[in-house]
Amino acid sequence: MNTFELDSKYVAQTYRRFPVEIVAGKGAVAFDANGKKYIDMGSGIATNTFGYADDEWIAAVTAQLNSYSHTSNLYYTSPCAKLAELLCERTGMCRVFFGNSGAEANEGAIKAARKYSFDKYGEGRAKIVTLVNSFHGRTITTLAATGQDVFHTTFMPFTEGFCHVHANDTEAMLAAMTDDVCAVMIELVQGEGGVNPLDKGYVSSIAKACDEKDILLIVDEVQTGNGRTGTLYAFEQFGIKPDIVSTAKGLGGGLPIGAVMLGEKVKDTLSAGSHGSTFGGNPACAAGALNVISRLDEAFLAEVRAKSEYIFKKLASIKGVLSVSGLGLMIGIKAEKPTPEIIAAGIERGVLFLSAKDKLRLLPPLNITYEQIDEALAILAEILE
Numbered sequence: 001m002n003t004f005e006l007d008s009k010y011v012a013q014t015y016r017r018f019p020v021e022i023v024a025g026k027g028a029v030a031f032d033a034n035g036k037k038y039i040d041m042g043s044g045i046a047t048n049t050f051g052y053a054d055d056e057w058i059a060a061v062t063a064q065l066n067s068y069s070h071t072s073n074l075y076y077t078s079p080c081a082k083l084a085e086l087l088c089e090r091t092g093m094c095r096v097f098f099g100n101s102g103a104e105a106n107e108g109a110i111k112a113a114r115k116y117s118f119d120k121y122g123e124g125r126a127k128i129v130t131l132v133n134s135f136h137g138r139t140i141t142t143l144a145a146t147g148q149d150v151f152h153t154t155f156m157p158f159t160e161g162f163c164h165v166h167a168n169d170t171e172a173m174l175a176a177m178t179d180d181v182c183a184v185m186i187e188l189v190q191g192e193g194g195v196n197p198l199d200k201g202y203v204s205s206i207a208k209a210c211d212e213k214d215i216l217l218i219v220d221e222v223q224t225g226n227g228r229t230g231t232l233y234a235f236e237q238f239g240i241k242p243d244i245v246s247t248a249k250g251l252g253g254g255l256p257i258g259a260v261m262l263g264e265k266v267k268d269t270l271s272a273g274s275h276g277s278t279f280g281g282n283p284a285c286a287a288g289a290l291n292v293i294s295r296l297d298e299a300f301l302a303e304v305r306a307k308s309e310y311i312f313k314k315l316a317s318i319k320g321v322l323s324v325s326g327l328g329l330m331i332g333i334k335a336e337k338p339t340p341e342i343i344a345a346g347i348e349r350g351v352l353f354l355s356a357k358d359k360l361r362l363l364p365p366l367n368i369t370y371e372q373i374d375e376a377l378a379i380l381a382e383i384l385e
Helices: 003-010 055-065 078-091 102-121 140-145 170-176 200-213 283-295 298-316 339-349 370-384
Strands: 022-026 029-032 037-040 095-099 127-131 162-165 181-186 216-221 244-247 258-262 321-327 330-335 354-356 359-362
Touching: 037 370, 055 283, 078 095, 078 258, 078 283, 095 102, 102 127, 102 140, 102 181, 102 216, 102 244, 102 258, 162 170, 170 200, 181 200, 200 216, 298 321, 298 330, 298 370, 339 354, 339 359, 339 370
Parallel strands: 127 162, 127 181, 181 216, 216 244
Antiparallel strands: 022 029, 029 037, 095 258, 244 258, 321 330, 330 359, 354 359
């Protein structure tokens, strides 16, 4: 049996896969089992920070694998400790808990927020306010936190203690921040919800109200983090200092790792035995993440912002593009043609696009070249025109 047949027979059919089998790649270019070349404008849904088979990243991970790949969290490991140090130094946060994914990171953020409130105020102050069109993961609890009704079916009962308000509605948010609320949880750019950035004034109002009410501000940077929006983390562009930041996806550069970064208020909330993860801070994944974060310096991030501006300008000149949204290299395109048709045509012509709601979504590797951008956007123009 070929890969398609094996997958159909033996893999749980939870994904509507495209008829492409990726077998190799380099940078922003992927190759399928037939040798066909694709420009990958999705980078594993924002995980392959430097694309496929990055030499420096491979060397860092391989060096760790040649030493030891894993050990219990009952013992100390240098890659875990050094990665936590680097993240704290770069963000101003105080401590880090490591897991394996964005959903785990958000679970950890939720647990930390509720424990902080319980330790300080006791029972009855556990509600978390999130936004309509948010997406925070696929566990029972993170689905409950997700503000999309389409996800609130089948798996009942969901975890209680969440309410959802519309983004950029300051009055609704302030009204929702009642005495039983312990945290507000937001994505600064709603990725799965349509690549929609929040208004900076709205975010500032939330941060101010949270500070006044001792309500924790959780920023979900699973997709927006690790250079994706043109700064190391998107919150830097909004002039706020969150209490908790969750991240994953691009952190490992292609290996599974998630992180919950804890600010001053909550740095000691997660005590011994209160949370854990068998593979959290795995040395090989941490070595990959160390390589990623250490390379995302200001010069590199300035180039990400320049590429973003370049793509936005090029898209504005393409016939059939109705609107463009996003931040950095996290871009949503509303087009005249239906998004599924564009994605199918892209595969046929050698470009891999993603979707978000009814929009086409671009999440290319951060080191994609201008030549590759031009080639991908020229193909998009052909499809639309």
